[in-house]
Amino acid sequence: xxxVTFSKIxxxxxxxxxxxxxxxxxxxxxxxxxxIIKHAQARNVLIELIADENMLYLTVEDxxxxxxxxxxxxxxxxxxxxxxRLSILGGTVSFDSQTDRGTTVMINxxxx
Amino acid sequence: MFPQHSAMITIIILDDHQLFxxxxxxxxxxxxxxxxxxxALDGSSGLxxxxxxxxxxxxxDIDFSKTRENGVDILKSIRKLPQSPKVVVLTGHxxxxxxxxLQREGANGYRLKNIDMGExxxxxxxxxxxxxxxxYDSKLANENRNLFFDTPPILSDRAVxxxxxxxxxxxxxxxxxxxxxxxxxxxxHLERTKRKLGAKNNAELVYLAGKSGVx
Numbered sequence: 001x002x003x004v005t006f007s008k009i010x011x012x013x014x015x016x017x018x019x020x021x022x023x024x025x026x027x028x029x030x031x032x033x034x035x036i037i038k039h040a041q042a043r044n045v046l047i048e049l050i051a052d053e054n055m056l057y058l059t060v061e062d063x064x065x066x067x068x069x070x071x072x073x074x075x076x077x078x079x080x081x082x083x084x085r086l087s088i089l090g091g092t093v094s095f096d097s098q099t100d101r102g103t104t105v106m107i108n109x110x111x112x
Numbered sequence: 113m114f115p116q117h118s119a120m121i122t123i124i125i126l127d128d129h130q131l132f133x134x135x136x137x138x139x140x141x142x143x144x145x146x147x148x149x150x151x152a153l154d155g156s157s158g159l160x161x162x163x164x165x166x167x168x169x170x171x172x173d174i175d176f177s178k179t180r181e182n183g184v185d186i187l188k189s190i191r192k193l194p195q196s197p198k199v200v201v202l203t204g205h206x207x208x209x210x211x212x213x214l215q216r217e218g219a220n221g222y223r224l225k226n227i228d229m230g231e232x233x234x235x236x237x238x239x240x241x242x243x244x245x246x247x248y249d250s251k252l253a254n255e256n257r258n259l260f261f262d263t264p265p266i267l268s269d270r271a272v273x274x275x276x277x278x279x280x281x282x283x284x285x286x287x288x289x290x291x292x293x294x295x296x297x298x299x300x301h302l303e304r305t306k307r308k309l310g311a312k313n314n315a316e317l318v319y320l321a322g323k324s325g326v327x
Binding site: 006007008009010011015035042046048050052061069070092094095096101104106108 | 212271308
C-alpha cells in the first residue's frame with residue numbers, strides 16, 4: 001500500500017490556475033505516481049505544492065529504492081513525456097535520487 | 113458519567129484545559145448524534161483511554177504545557193494504535209508548518225479554538241464521514257511561518273544536507289559536485305526550503321535553519 005500525503009504552502013482551497021496548467025500538472029502527477037507504483041517499491045509519497053505570486057513549485061517525493069543518477073534516468077522515469085508536458089507550460093523538472101533513499105522530482109512552473 | 117452510546121459518534125477530548133473540556137462535554141450532553149465518552153488532561157493517559165474506549169473521533173490539543181507534551185507526538189502515537197480513530201486537532205496555533213506536519217502525520221481535521229460549537233459539531237460529523245477538514249486563515253498561517261512553537265518545519269534529508277553544506281561555506285556548484293547532482297537540482301531544493309522557512313536568500317536560510325535546530 002502506498003500512503004500519499006499532500007502538503008501545500010501559499011495556496012488555499014480556492015486557489016486556481018489556468019486550465020492548461022492545471023490539466024498538465026494533474027497529468028504529470030498522475031504519471032509520476034504511476035511510475036512510483038511501477039518501479040519505486042515505495043511506502044510513502046509526498047506531494048507538495050508551494051505557490052507564490054510567480055511560480056508553482058511541485059515536489060513529488062517517494063521513499064522507495066531510488067536509483068543511481070548516473071544511470072539513464074530519462075528512460076526510466078518517462079522524463080521525456082514529462083518534459084514535453086512541462087515545455088507547454090514553460091516549466092522545468094529536476095530529479096534527485098539515491099539508491100535506497102528514494103526519489104524526489106521537482107517541477108517549477110511559472111504562473112505569472 | 114459517560115454512558116455507552118453504541119449508535120452514536122463517540123469522541124474523546126485530549127486537552128490540558130479543564131474548562132475547555134467541560135464546555136464541549138456540556139454542549140454535547142444532549143446531542144442526538146455525538147457522545148463524549150471520555151477526556152484526558154495529558155497525552156499519556158489520553159492514549160491509554162483511546163486504546164481502551166476506541167472512540168470514533170479524538171479532539172486533540174497541541175500544547176500540553178504542564179506535561180510538556182506535544183499534540184503532534186501524541187498524534188503519531190495515536191496512529192500507531194491498532195484501531196486508530198479519526199483525529200481533529202483543536203488549537204490556538206495557526207501556523208503553516210504545524211498544519212503541514214499535522215497533515216503529514218495523518219490528522220483528519222484542523223480547526224482553531226475560536227470556532228463555535230456548531231462548527232465543531234459539523235467538523236466532527238464531516239471527519240467521521242471521511243472528509244478531511246482543515247480550515248484556517250492561510251495568510252495568517254504563512255505570516256506565522258517563522259514562529260516555531262514545538263514543531264520544526266518538515267525538510268527532507270537532502271534539503272538538510274544541502275543547508276548544512278551551505279553553512280560550511282560551500283557554494284551551490286560545489287554542493288552539486290559533492291552530492292553528485294545537478295546544480296539546478298540543488299537550487300530546486302533550496303528554492304523550496306527557502307519558501308518553507310520563509311527565508312529570502314541562502315544566508316537567511318542558513319540562519320533560520322540554525323535557529324530552529326534543523327541543522
